[in-house]
Amino acid sequence: MSHERSIKNIPKWLIAFLVLALVTQIAYKYLSHQSNFKFKQLSSPLPSKIYSLLSFGEDRAISKALLVQLQSFDSQDGKKIKYSNINYDNIIKWLDVYSELDPKSEYHLLLASQIYSMAPERKKKLQMLNYVYRKFHDNPNQYWKWLSQSALIAKHRLNDTELALKFAKAIRVHATGENVPPWARQMEVFLLENLGEYRSAEIVLGGLIESGVIKDEKEKIFLLQKLSELKQMSNSKQQSNNKQKGVEK
Amino acid sequence: MKQYISVIASYTVIEAIRNRFLWLLGALILFSILISLFIADLALIEADKFQLSFLPAILRIGSVFICSLIVITGTTRDFQDKNHELALSTSITRTQFLLGKLFGYFVISIIFSLTVFISLLIFSDFIPALIWSISLLCELFIITSISLLFAAIMNQVVFSITATVCFYLLSRLITSLVMISNSSLNDQDALSNIVISWIIKAVSYVLPDLSLFTKTEWITDSLYEWNNLSTPLIQALIYIVLISAISLFDFNRKNI
Secondary structure, three states: OOOOOOOOHOHHHHHHHHHHHHHHHHHHHHHHHHOOOOOOOOOOOOHHHHHHOOOOOHHHHHHHHHHHHHHHOEEEEOOEEHHHHHHHHHHHHHHHHHHOOOOOOOOHHHHHHHHHHHHHOHHHHHHHHHHHHHHHHOOHHHHHHHHHHHHHHHHOOOOHHHHHHHHHHHHHHHHOOOOOOOHHHHHHHHHHHHHHOHHHHHHHHHHHOOOOOOOOOHHHHHHHHHHHHHHHHHHHHHHHHHHHHHHHO | OOHHHHHHHHHHHHHHOOOOOHHHHHHHHHHHHHHHHHHHHHHHOOHHHHHHHHHHHHHHHHHHEEEEEHHHHHHHHHHHHHHHHHOOOOOOHHHHHHHHHHHHHHHHHHHHHHHHHHHHHOOOOHHHHHHHHHHHHHHHHHHHHHHHHHHHHHHHHHHHHHHHHHHHHHHHHHHHHHHHHHOOOOOOOOOOHHHHHHEEEHHHHOOOOOHHHHOOOHHHHHOHHHHHHHHHHHHHHHHHHHHHHHHHHHHEEEEO
């Protein structure tokens, strides 16, 4: 004997009732999605210890879940939310919580330097770049690449060479590991040269060579050549300044 | 018809009482209050907010879990002891039997919500506690219906509880899952992302959005309005009818 009776034994009213109930459910959900959209602002996170507790010690798992939710926040009810509308102070708090739960990850710096820095407002861009600068000091030899990208964003998108110089100097001073590529250490020098600050560039580059950080012989040769070029530029700039002063007198 | 349904409902409630569910309810209330008092004691400031943040959350999860266990174990026992065959050998129809069981478990849900409401009044104002408790009742009605459905289909306690827990978690998280699948940082043109996004959206249409129910902020931040109840009430009504229809459909197909 079969465990189930045929569908023909089911009362017709019950089948109709079931179909009607299912259609009502789907229609209700569809209409509630179509209703007036209310933007939900990003709230402040709880302390990281609470999330650690709630996840029964699975810090890595909950950190990823929280970050995925954060990066999806700009899509609400199928609508795209501009970064301009999102509270950036809270974004920074969420990124901090993530880094506490997963200290070895660099994802928060990726989001700060590459995603959230795309906001059109200068203030928000600066917030993100300064956040990367702050976190860089936690592990300079690992995080240098995010700060170097932030330096490029500061120079080319914000036209703030002073800020780019500050970031580049931090990389030169703190990111002294062997995995840090030469161009990152030398970034400050090229920025100074770009600014016409040949004397300063000469001093920085001289210091870099003297410090013994440069291990590669080819890199040393290249930098020594660069140093002599900077000296020449610095001297010619000094001479032209003196001529101008002479003319003015 | 109403007479048979009320008899089965009352026997369902009596069975639950004899299985000491009131003791379990009391233990849940006591445990929740003690934990929240302990946590409030640890707080340096805003102790009352700490307490109000934890107490509703623990009561909500505890009530949902215990209610679903009562329904699943009771129904599974009925099916395994062939009590349903005994009842159906009389003039009681399948519809009356199932609806009787459902209403009996609804009464248990009402007892839960009422007790939770009274215990919340110790720490919270009347109106927010009332709104929150009504929403909890709607949530318990949904969980009760779905637990009965799973128990009737699967006839196994472990499978039924697992299915109910999965349903509950998915219903609580479905809004977040839809948001994540629509994220602008995903590759929107990839076929896999499109398919996944569609599947998640389709699932969201047939699940109740429990993240809109029974929010702790209604009590802690006084962010309550009577309007907050419109979604829980409407969704609970539609969903109970839908799940009851599915349960009746399945029960009518059983060869008893």
